[in-house]
Amino acid sequence: MDMPALRIGDLTCSVPIVQGGMGVGISLSGLAAAVAEQGGIGVLASVGLAMLRTEKSARKAHIEVLTDEIRKVREKTRGVLGVNIMMALTNFSDLVETAIREKVDIIFSGAGLPLNLPRYLTEGAKTKLVPIVSSGRAAALICRRWLRSFNYLPDAFVLEGPLAGGHLGFRREQIDDPSQNLKALLSGVLEAVKPYEEKCNRQIPVIAAGGIYTGQDVYEIIAAGAAGAQMGTRFVATDECDADQAFKEAYLAAKEEDVRIINSPVGLPGRVIRNEFVDSIEKGERVPVRCPFRCLINCDSTKTPYCIAEALLNAVRGKLREGFAFAGANVHRVSEIVSVKTLIDSLQREYRLAASASACSQQPRPPTPRAP
Ligand SMILES: Cc1cc2nc3c(=O)[nH]c(=O)nc-3n(C[C@H](O)[C@H](O)[C@H](O)COP(=O)(O)O)c2cc1C
Structure with a gap:
């Protein structure tokens, strides 16, 4: 059994894997295009883009560099492209407006609750809006607010658990609390969005992130109800990742x-x-x-x-x-740098193995032959 396609509204990805946006400059057009080309969702990180090129943080330069990176991906692939925009940024509005103007497929937004994100959608825009949350409570709050204020529901959610790399939406003491494990958090988010799915008669896919490392992990989280997996750490260790070799x-x-x-x-x-x-x-x-x-x-x-x-x-x-490198809790398992295609192929292979092992274990056992 192959990985199931990931559907977000009218978008379909043959590989249900989102390459998480990674700033500053870790996921730019090189990595995002490679992932999108392999059938996953490639995501540009939008934080600090102008500083990467010009040493300055001029407002206009940020917009120009983001536009340029989006267009570079579009020149390389017709795959699905997202932009990650953190709520904590002073130029949040500029970045969201640019992403929508450039018709990116998806905006992923976390590091705060993007309670007013639908306000930026212009007439006819098809960009999907996907908040990043760390609890069912946050997901329900966003659904309630978006529905009331904008008559709009999130097109999907990313649920990021405490094993993720980079900034975490948890208090320090929650990070090692076993009750905050990804599957338990996922069930909370699925429960929180259910009434809104029923009320509006549409699905809100939930993509899980944080500590997902192998194809077997992808299989298990999808079996637990996720529509896909977002991964960061694994994509850093690829040839196409935009960071320096060091x-x-x-x-x-x-x-x-x-x-x-x-x-x-x-x-x-x-x-x-x-x-x-x-x-x-x-x-x-x-x-x-x-x-x-x-x-x-x-x-x-x-x-x-x-x-x-x-x-x-x-x-x-x-x-x-x-400086320092952000990384997920599983970074010590990284042992080689491979191409994005090699990584996705190996995740596919491991997924298939996990699926067939699970199917075999669920098959009724043949009756034991009676002793003569
Ligand atoms: C180097 C690095 C930088 C990251 N930067 C961002 C970021 O700019 N915005 C964001 O929402 N998440 C960021 N993340 C989180 C990833 O998008 C992703 O959700 C997370 O790494 C998933 O966990 P994993 O690394 O265990 O796969 C970053 C993660 C890493 C490893």
């Missing part, structure tokens, strides 16, 4: 004990690979902040211990002594 090598070198949770200036905990920079911020040492960017709503440059935009920009460029 960033990918940090993944290859990471051991289980190197994975740390830090407090990010975004106002959320974040999962990273430990290095000297991480040690120094964990000790409370302050890295001088010039704040050339003013990218985050919640960041006060006079108080923040370090500039996260600068730390992530250094990391994507391979300067890991002056």
Whole structure:
């Protein structure tokens, strides 16, 4: 049995895998196009784009670079393209308007509840709106608000559990709480959206993320009711990932004990690979902040211990002594860098094996022959 197609409204992806948006600059047009071309959903990260190219954070430059990245993907593939836009960004509106103007297929939005996202949809726009949540409560809140204020329901949800890389929508003490496991959270979200699906007579697919590593994991989460899986860590370890080789090598070198949770200036905990920079911020040492960017709503440059935009920009460029790599809890399992096609083929193979093993175990056993 092959992986089932993922349907979001009138969009169909033959591979139900979303490559999670990864900033700063980790998932740009190189990675997103490769994933979309293989039948999954390729996602551009929209944070810090102008800073990657110009060292400046001019409003116009952000819009130009995002437009350019979207068009580069379109030149390479007709596959499904998303843009990840974090609520915590000061230029959130500019980025959403640009993505809709450029007719991207999907906007994924997290790091806060995107309660007003449908407001940006222009007449006739077909861009799908997919909030990223970490609980059924958040999903229900968004459905209620969107329906009341915009007569619109989310086209899908991404549920991101506590094993994910990057910023996490959980309090520190929840991260290791076994009750917050992905399958339990998924059942909460499925339950929360059900009344809205029934009321509006349409489906709201839920895509699960965080710690999904093998095709067997994809099989299990789909069997638990997810419509697909979003993966980040696995896609960093690909040839097409847009980060510097040193960033990918940090993944290859990471051991289980190197994975740390830090407090990010975004106002959320974040999962990273430990290095000297991480040690120094964990000790409370302050890295001088010039704040050339003013990218985050919640960041006060006079108080923040370090500039996260600068730390992530250094990391994507391979300067890991002056920054750090975000990574998922399974990063220590990464052992090689492969092409996106090789990765997706292996996930397909593992999925099929898991599906047939499960089908065999459910078949009634042949009756045991009676003893003569
Ligand atoms: C390097 C890195 C950067 C990330 N940046 C973002 C981001 O900019 N916006 C976002 O919503 N999620 C971000 N994420 C989360 C991913 O999109 C994805 O949901 C998550 O990594 C899934 O967990 P996994 O890594 O265990 O597969 C990031 C993850 C990683 C590993």
